[in-house]
Amino acid sequence: MINIRRLTCFDAPKIKKMISYLGNEEKLYQTITVDTFAILHGILPLKYKFMPESFILLKNDEILGLITIVPISGNPYKINITKLIFKQNMYDAGKQLVEFVIARYGAKGAVSFIVTIEQSHEELLNLFMTGCGFRQCSYENLWKLDNFTPQTSDRAHFRHCQNSDAKYVARLYNAELKNLYRPALERLKTEYTEPLFAGLTSGYKNRYVLEEPEKERIIAYLSITTNDNYNFIIDMSLNDGYNISYDEVINFALSEISNRKSKFCAFVKHRQYTKNADNFEKYLHERNLHCIQTQCVLVKDYYKQIKQTESALQIFQFGEFSSN
Secondary structure, X not given: OEEEEEOOHHHHHHHHHHOOOOOOHHHHHHOOOOOHHHHXXXXXXXXXXXXXXXXXXXXXXXXXXXXXXXXXXXEEEEEEXXXXXXXXXXHHHHHHHHHHHHHHHHHHOOOEEEEEEEOOOHHHHHHHHHHOOOEEEEEEEEEEOOOOOOOOOOOOOOEEOOHHHHHHHHHHHHHOEOHHHHHHHOOOHHHHOOOOOHHHOOOEEEEEEEEEOOOOEEEEEEEEEEOOOOEEEEEEEEOOOOOOOHHHHHHHHXXXXXXXXXXXXXXXXXXXXXXXXXXXXXXXXHOOOEEEEEEEEEEEEOOEXXXXXXXXXXXXXXXXXXXX
16 A cells, blocks of 8 residues: 655654665765754644645655655745655656655645756656656756866855845846746746744855945855855846856855865856857856756646636736735
């Protein structure tokens, strides 16, 4: 008999057995163990969720697969699927898990599901796109800052991002999206506010903004993220109407990381769905950097039907969901 339920701490031995064939299974196991607070977190309404939640698929008491989702900070109605594990070639188990979380969280009010998958995983891409109705939006790339040699030693004059900046940072990010991708990928201002329970979430993230002199207008946003305190990802949103130096932005980011760690690896995220994506890619090639990962961004959206009038037209409202 097949059953899907929430992962509990009592499943630890079975999880270890399921992932024993994978490399570095101990590190993977640590990322999916469950503590008591996570179990209590499971009973919260969707609008209050902020931690990862995992579910397992069992057949005759044997775990065949696991899925982990994370509500987007500041917009819990947008769900990230961050982990999908199933036994070799058991793609149907993966499909059932994906459909389960879509149905479960869609019923709770979620309107958007996002997953990023490495371009080389054709079977997994097919599972989400053909099997589960996701569509491909664009790509995100990671470029390793290995032997990085900037042409200047100057650093941009960023300051720490504050919650009062959230509206302007969201406006900057959304304005830099190519029009084709805005309905699926645009962000709310609440996604740029510091969450109340930030100290309880895993990882580390520092956020900065760059203002235009005199006008005090935010023209750049920078985030530095790590999950292991060794590999740091640098992500930036720049106003393409200003000639902002990539060298100066990256120099600033590296100096901030070096203040925290003496030894680290740094990567730059390149989002191909932004207006300045081509210029940024040209810059990365000019600096002799190498792309070490390309991920496809897949999205599944729900829409909300607007109340019908007496006309014969059916009107549907796409995009953001608002809870009142």
